[in-house]
Amino acid sequence: MxxxxxxxxxxLAVLAVGALEFTALRTGLFRRPAYxxxxxxxxxxxxxxxxxxxxxxxxxxxYDDRQTTGIRFPFDIPIEDFLFxxxxxxxxxxxxxxQRERR
Amino acid sequence: MDHWQYxxxxxxxxxxxxxxxxxxxxxYRQAWRATRAVLPVAAVFVLWDEVAICAHVWRYSRAYITGxxxxxxxxxxxxxxxxxxxxxxxxxxxxxxxxLVRFNRR
Numbered sequence: 080m081x082x083x084x085x086x087x088x089x090x091l092a093v094l095a096v097g098a099l100e101f102t103a104l105r106t107g108l109f110r111r112p113a114y115x116x117x118x119x120x121x122x123x124x125x126x127x128x129x130x131x132x133x134x135x136x137x138x139x140x141x142y143d144d145r146q147t148t149g150i151r152f153p154f155d156i157p158i159e160d161f162l163f164x165x166x167x168x169x170x171x172x173x174x175x176x177x178q179r180e181r182r
Numbered sequence: 183m184d185h186w187q188y189x190x191x192x193x194x195x196x197x198x199x200x201x202x203x204x205x206x207x208x209x210y211r212q213a214w215r216a217t218r219a220v221l222p223v224a225a226v227f228v229l230w231d232e233v234a235i236c237a238h239v240w241r242y243s244r245a246y247i248t249g250x251x252x253x254x255x256x257x258x259x260x261x262x263x264x265x266x267x268x269x270x271x272x273x274x275x276x277x278x279x280x281x282l283v284r285f286n287r288r
Binding site: 084085088092111112113114116117120121124128131132137138139140141142143146164167168170171172174175178 | 187188191195215216218219220222223226227230234237238239240241242243245246247264267268270271272274275278279282
């Protein structure tokens with residue numbers, strides 16, 4: 080834990096997605112119950128898939144521990160992955176919703 | 183077989199979420215809308231991934247990937263990840279939205 084080359088960008092990505100919605104897109108996605116229910120389901124499956132990809136016994140993805148907080152939960156998932164996943168999925172849903180409004 | 187592991191995981195994600203397309207209005211049935219939601223975000227995340235790989239923030243076990251890469255050192259699996267996972271998320275959102283509409287009508 081020194082560079083935080085994953086932690087810092089992951090936090091910034093979440094902030095950027097929030098800023099995108101609240102300053103530019105204003106889709107109202109965060110007020111939709113369907114969004115939050117979907118995110119719960121997505122996180123549930125992320126734990127399975129990401130848990131497989133990051134398991135320390137036979138990892139598909141190998142992280143430099145100096146670039147993360149070192150906190151890995153649940154299983155061996157670096158907690159930064161949840162920020163990464165949140166930003167990725169939310170950004171896509173925002174662009175999806177934006178196209179609904181144009182109609 | 184091990185070299186296919188990451189690809190198989192992504193294939194499984196697509197297979198498991200495919201039935202969700204039965205809910206209207208669907209994601210694959212709005213291919214252009216899905217493309218315009220997924221590709222811009224994928225482009226940003228591919229760039230982030232490239233920088234992280236070059237900076238040795240993370241890497242991929244050669245044992246579990248096919249070895250096919252795009253410039254500069256990015257496994258093709260990781261590129262596909264940024265298409266597959268967003269599609270799964272859109273299918274989930276599509277299905278949940280349809281179910282909530284049905285539930286609220288009762």
